[in-house]
Amino acid sequence: MPSHRPPSRRALLLRGAGLIAATAWLTPAFAQTTLRPTPSQTEGPFYPVALPADTDFDLLRTGSATYGKGQPAWIEGVVTDTRGVPVSGAVVEIWQCDQDGHYHHPGDGGKADPAFQGFGRVSVGRDGRYRFRTLKPAPYSGRTPHIHVKVRLDRHDLLTTQMYVVGDPGNARDFLWRRLNEQGQAALTRPFVAGADGLRADFPIVVQA
Ligand SMILES: [Fe+2]
Numbered sequence: 001m002p003s004h005r006p007p008s009r010r011a012l013l014l015r016g017a018g019l020i021a022a023t024a025w026l027t028p029a030f031a032q033t034t035l036r037p038t039p040s041q042t043e044g045p046f047y048p049v050a051l052p053a054d055t056d057f058d059l060l061r062t063g064s065a066t067y068g069k070g071q072p073a074w075i076e077g078v079v080t081d082t083r084g085v086p087v088s089g090a091v092v093e094i095w096q097c098d099q100d101g102h103y104h105h106p107g108d109g110g111k112a113d114p115a116f117q118g119f120g121r122v123s124v125g126r127d128g129r130y131r132f133r134t135l136k137p138a139p140y141s142g143r144t145p146h147i148h149v150k151v152r153l154d155r156h157d158l159l160t161t162q163m164y165v166v167g168d169p170g171n172a173r174d175f176l177w178r179r180l181n182e183q184g185q186a187a188l189t190r191p192f193v194a195g196a197d198g199l200r201a202d203f204p205i206v207v208q209a
Contacts, residue, residue: 002047003184010087010114010133010149012142012152012188013032015033015112019039024153025079025101025191027174029100030122033083033084034082034083034157035080035081035082035083035084035206035208036082036183036187037159037192037206037208038159038161038188038204038206038207038209039161039180039184039188040062040131040160040206041144041160041161041162041176041180041188042092042160042162042176043148043150043160044148044162045105045107046095046097046103046105046109046148046167047095047105047109047148048095048105048116048118048125049105051119051121051132052104052117052118052119053118055117055119055120055121055122056122057115057120057121057131057132057133057134058120058132058133059096059117059118059133059134060117060133060134060135061070061117061133062114063113064147065091065115066115067098067115067116067117068115069098069099069100069113069116070135070136070138071135071136071138071198071199072133072135072199073133073134073136073199073200073201074131074133074136074195074197074198074199074200074201075094075131075134075147075163075196075201075203076129076130076131076132076201076202076203077129077130077131077202077203077204077205078095078124078127078129078130078205079092079124079130080128080204080205080206080207081206081207081208081209082206082208085128085132086124086129086159087124087128087151087207087209088125088126088128089123089124089165090123090124090128090151090152090158090207090209091121091122091123091124091151091152091153092122092123092124092130092149092150092205093119093120093121093149093151093152094119094120094132094134094147094148094149094150095118095119095120095147095148095178096134096137096146096147096148097112097118097136097137097138097140098112098113098116098117098118098138099113099135099138100134101115101138101139101141102140103140104116104118104119111140116135120132120134120140120171126182128200134147135164136192136201137165139170141169143176144164144165144171144173144174145164145165145168145172145174146164146165146168146170146174146177147162147163148160148161148162149162149163149203149205151205151207153193153207158207159205161188162188162191163188163189163201163203164177164185164188164190165190165192165201166190166191166192167191171185172179174175177189181206188204190202
């Protein structure tokens with residue numbers, strides 16, 4: 001009796017295909033994307049030993065002081081995982097030298113301008129978005145302009161890297177920038193575009209969360 005025969009291999013395959021199709025239909029489009037993780041780079045010697053009292057998104061205002069040197073810039077983007085899903089709750093930190101090339105760090109002799117915050121930290125919400133108000137990075141001895149970036153989730157470090165400025169002539173001479181392959185250079189080297197309220201650089205961050 002045909003109805004009692006076990007299903008053929010072909011029928012099973014078709015059922016399986018139907019199930020996969022149904023699953024694909026139900027799965028949000030972003031979950032099918034595969035993004036390349038943002039390349040990591042060395043932390044460098046100047047991560048703050050002690051965090052400043054002011055660690056907010058605006059590195060150009062420190063307490064009541066305003067930093068007036070250099071070119072103000074917004075750095076902004078979305079933190080996602082490799083499927084493109086925002087990493088809600090991730091904490092993004094940046095740190096960089098002032099316009100004269102000094103970090104707030106004992107290893108840099110305490111020469112950094114106190115009006116420049118030098119470090120900022122923001123938590124991202126459900127949309128994964130972050131933004132900082134800071135300087136377009138300035139060069140310092142031996143390095144091309146860069147901003148250090150770290151992403152954490154809970155107590156875990158998800159990524160430590162550096163971002164660079166498109167078109168800076170120092171990039172090609174920089175020992176860390178040169179270590180990146182072409183895709184890595186493209187991911188970490190971003191254009192600073194003039195806007196209504198200063199320069200703006202979009203830096204999307206993809207982590208393996
Ligand atoms: Fe640095």
